[in-house]
Amino acid sequence: MNTRWDLILLPSFVIIGILIVASQFIFLEGSFYKDLGLGRTGTDLQLTNYIRFFTDSFYLNTLWITVKTSGLATIFTLLLGFPVAYLIARMRSRWSMLLLAGIVVATFVTIVIKVFGLIIIFSADGLINKVLMGIGIVETPYTIIGNQTGVVVGLMHFTLGFGVLLLYSVIQTIPRSYEEAAQIHGASRWRMHYRVLLPLSLPGLTVGALMIFNMSMGAFTSAALLGGGRVFTLPVLIQRTVMMEVKYSMAGTLSAVLLVTVLLINLFSIILIRRLRSARLVIA
Amino acid sequence: MKHRLKLNRGLLGAAVLTLGVAFATSSTAGEFDGVTLKVATWGGSWKKNIETKIVPKFEAMGGQIEFVTGSPQSNLAKLIAARGKAPFDVMEVLDAQQKDFFVTNDFIQKIDTASMPNKQYLEDWQYNDWRIASWHTQESICYNRDKFKELGLPDPITYNDLSHPKLAGRLSIPDITSGGGLANVGAMAHAAGGNEANIGPGLEMIKRLNALKFWSRGGEVVTQLQSGDVYAAVVHSGWCVRARNAGANVMTAHPKIGSKVGVHKHGWLVIMKSSENVKAANWFLNEYNDADFQLEYARNSGVVPVNSKAISMLKSDPVLAEMLQLDPELIANELRVDYSKADISDWNDKWNRSVSGQ
Numbered sequence: 001m002n003t004r005w006d007l008i009l010l011p012s013f014v015i016i017g018i019l020i021v022a023s024q025f026i027f028l029e030g031s032f033y034k035d036l037g038l039g040r041t042g043t044d045l046q047l048t049n050y051i052r053f054f055t056d057s058f059y060l061n062t063l064w065i066t067v068k069t070s071g072l073a074t075i076f077t078l079l080l081g082f083p084v085a086y087l088i089a090r091m092r093s094r095w096s097m098l099l100l101a102g103i104v105v106a107t108f109v110t111i112v113i114k115v116f117g118l119i120i121i122f123s124a125d126g127l128i129n130k131v132l133m134g135i136g137i138v139e140t141p142y143t144i145i146g147n148q149t150g151v152v153v154g155l156m157h158f159t160l161g162f163g164v165l166l167l168y169s170v171i172q173t174i175p176r177s178y179e180e181a182a183q184i185h186g187a188s189r190w191r192m193h194y195r196v197l198l199p200l201s202l203p204g205l206t207v208g209a210l211m212i213f214n215m216s217m218g219a220f221t222s223a224a225l226l227g228g229g230r231v232f233t234l235p236v237l238i239q240r241t242v243m244m245e246v247k248y249s250m251a252g253t254l255s256a257v258l259l260v261t262v263l264l265i266n267l268f269s270i271i272l273i274r275r276l277r278s279a280r281l282v283i284a
Numbered sequence: 285m286k287h288r289l290k291l292n293r294g295l296l297g298a299a300v301l302t303l304g305v306a307f308a309t310s311s312t313a314g315e316f317d318g319v320t321l322k323v324a325t326w327g328g329s330w331k332k333n334i335e336t337k338i339v340p341k342f343e344a345m346g347g348q349i350e351f352v353t354g355s356p357q358s359n360l361a362k363l364i365a366a367r368g369k370a371p372f373d374v375m376e377v378l379d380a381q382q383k384d385f386f387v388t389n390d391f392i393q394k395i396d397t398a399s400m401p402n403k404q405y406l407e408d409w410q411y412n413d414w415r416i417a418s419w420h421t422q423e424s425i426c427y428n429r430d431k432f433k434e435l436g437l438p439d440p441i442t443y444n445d446l447s448h449p450k451l452a453g454r455l456s457i458p459d460i461t462s463g464g465g466l467a468n469v470g471a472m473a474h475a476a477g478g479n480e481a482n483i484g485p486g487l488e489m490i491k492r493l494n495a496l497k498f499w500s501r502g503g504e505v506v507t508q509l510q511s512g513d514v515y516a517a518v519v520h521s522g523w524c525v526r527a528r529n530a531g532a533n534v535m536t537a538h539p540k541i542g543s544k545v546g547v548h549k550h551g552w553l554v555i556m557k558s559s560e561n562v563k564a565a566n567w568f569l570n571e572y573n574d575a576d577f578q579l580e581y582a583r584n585s586g587v588v589p590v591n592s593k594a595i596s597m598l599k600s601d602p603v604l605a606e607m608l609q610l611d612p613e614l615i616a617n618e619l620r621v622d623y624s625k626a627d628i629s630d631w632n633d634k635w636n637r638s639v640s641g642q
Contacts, residue, residue, distance in 0.1 A: 037629065039364035058637050124513045143453065143513075145497050229459040229498025232640045244461035245632050246361050 024259070031252030039246040049253035063257065066233040067265070069148055069223070070216035073155035077163045077212050078205070080156070085167035086197075090176065100168065107161035114157050115225045119145065146228030154222030159212045166211065170204030171197075206273045210266050217262050234258045316347030321564045322372040324362075326463075327353035329585050330376075337577045338568065347564055355463065356381055363391055363556070370556035373565045376418060379550040380466040382623050389414055392554040396566045402573035405591040415552040416569050419578070419587040422609055422618065423467050423547035424536040426524030427516040428509060435515075440537045443475050443489060446516055452494040456508050456517035459498040460635040464520050467549040469631060470621030475541045480625035487638040498639060502526075509534055520549065521608050522586020528603060536607045541619050546609055548618035551587075588615070 031049055034042040053059045088096050088103075121127045124141040132138045144150030174197065182192040198205075220235040227236060234254055241251040321342065325331055331351050339349050352359065352372045360381065363370050370391070377385055385391055394413045397403055403411050410417035425440050432439065435450045446455055458465045473479060473486030496514055499505050502523040508514040509527040517523075521536045528534050538546035553572055555565040571577060578589035579597050588608055589595050595612070599605050609615055 039361055058640075120511070123511050125511060140453075143496060146495075224500075228496065229500060230639055232636065237636070240461055240632075240636070243361065244357055245629065246357070246364065247629075 027252040081163040089171040150226040154226040319347035324372040324375040373559035400570040417590040418551040421520035431515040454515040457495040471547040525586035544619040546618035
């Protein structure tokens with residue numbers, strides 16, 4: 001008797017379909033109607049909201065800030081996370097497991113608590129400002145609230161633990177013997193990293209970067225708390241539009257634009273990496 | 285013998301008293317048997333005040349109260365999502381929502397003011413067939429006295445006094461989406477020479493004030509004042525009272541706006557059109573305006589009672605008497621934003637573009 005193993009997947013597909021696809025569809029469909037106020041929408045299909053989005057510099061700037069802060073957060077998370085992940089992956093002592101466990105536990109901490117921690121240490125009388133002012137780097141307290149730098153820091157805080165875990169698993173798949181072989185043949189440590197480790201980890205690094213970027217694009221809490229009501233990313237604007245202004249159609253449009261932007265950036269990134277890799281193979 | 289007579293009289297008195305109490309309670313006990321009254325209000329201390337004072341009374345009469353917590357804006361969204369069939373019987377509404385609720389009265393039903401003896405302590409304009417006042421807040425400037433002294437700054441009198449360079453990056457101003465956002469944007473528009481139909485000058489002034497943060501929850505302001513991150517905040521006096529109680533040496537300044545002093549934000553109670561618990565809902569509205577409850581509410585949350593008896597009683601509280609305007613003449617002279625002239629959607633749009641600079 002042939003067992004239909006694929007049927008096992010059916011419940012998962014149904015649940016995903018209802019929870020994700022259907023709810024997204026409702027918003028996407030709603031984006032094609034006009035807001036009539038008090039949460040009511042018109043009945044005629046139209047592109048008014050999309051036209052408004054793409055002809056209004058406020059919305060375009062919001063999209064740009066969302067992409068920019070997410071992109072910067074991704075780059076800095078990778079720069080900070082890669083060495084940490086590499087060190088833990090290559091450690092031979094029992095400390096590696098302890099460090100890894102610490103990172104896993106840190107990812108469990110709710111982002112609200114993490115962000116408030118940041119706000120406290122960056123407050124006027126907080127640790128960072130005391131140190132910076134103590135050694136004379138700044139004269140007045142530096143704040144991360146209400147500016148894009150703060151939002152980038154918040155997004156990094158949100159994604160760093162996840163990023164390190166992801167990169168750790170990528171580096172673990174690269175045999176240590178490759179690095180040793182490169183060094184035996186005279187490659188310096190830097191050259192070994194650049195010519196051996198980086199190319200081999202590039203596929204994983206790309207996937208990791210995209211995941212961190214996607215998480216950042218959709219992150220609300222860090223951007224809302226550290227943006228201080230002054231930096232509007234798309235998730236922040238969506239929340240305001242839904243909860244405060246009760247404009248469901250416009251919020252649907254903003255969600256649709258966010259979703260399509262993320263999909264396009266992912267698609268172009270994958271195409272670009274593939275082309276780069278095939279070009280590299282031809283050269284090699 | 286005399287002792288025995290006294291004892292008998294005592295026993296008789298106790299029996300009469302017991303019977304009296306039993307008779308009195310029998311007329312109310314069980315009046316709301318099986319009734320579940322759903323009340324849409326804020327969470328936190330607002331809800332807790334009701335739980336402490338009103339819920340036990342209602343339960344003693346056989347009913348129970350459930351809460352749907354959220355801001356009036358989000359409760360309005362729930363109401364709309366339910367297509368008018370509100371998932372609650374009673375709702376707290378802000379004066380800023382008057383266009384949503386009181387132009388057509390589509391969402392609400394008439395209240396029975398005849399069954400509300402506590403209305404005698406309200407002013408005439410504070411109740412009508414559709415709504416009854418619940419509290420008011422005084423939107424003020426909450427400033428740190430120590431820091432102002434340290435910087436050599438005089439106590440603020442107007443919003444403009446906050447534009448001093450020494451206060452740059454040390455102010456907290458309400459986000460337009462926060463509880464006091466609309467009232468303060470409207471007030472600042474007036475202070476800067478604009479009005480409800482033209483908030484531009486107010487937004488320009490807000491930009492000029494160079495705030496550290498636009499707060500969305502009052503609790504944030506208390507934390508910021510305590511930590512020393514901000515030296516002054518535009519916030520309702522109740523939060524300033526809480527900051528004082530939390531240890532910050534803060535004081536309220538009721539901003540002078542033309543001939544007006546202070547900014548008045550009003551809360552209303554309404555009964556939803558779809559409510560079937562009308563009697564219980566009217567009972568709740570009356571209890572909300574009971575002097576004891578209003579007094580407790582004011583002490584815990586720093587809101588100003590609408591019950592005149594409670595306002596008089598509040599004057600004996602040294603902190604509240606110092607930080608709130610409790611004289612009826614002063615209250616009457618507070619600026620009230622006329623939301624019938626305001627396009628809130630336009631306000632939100634202009635705010636987003638102005639404060640973000642995007």
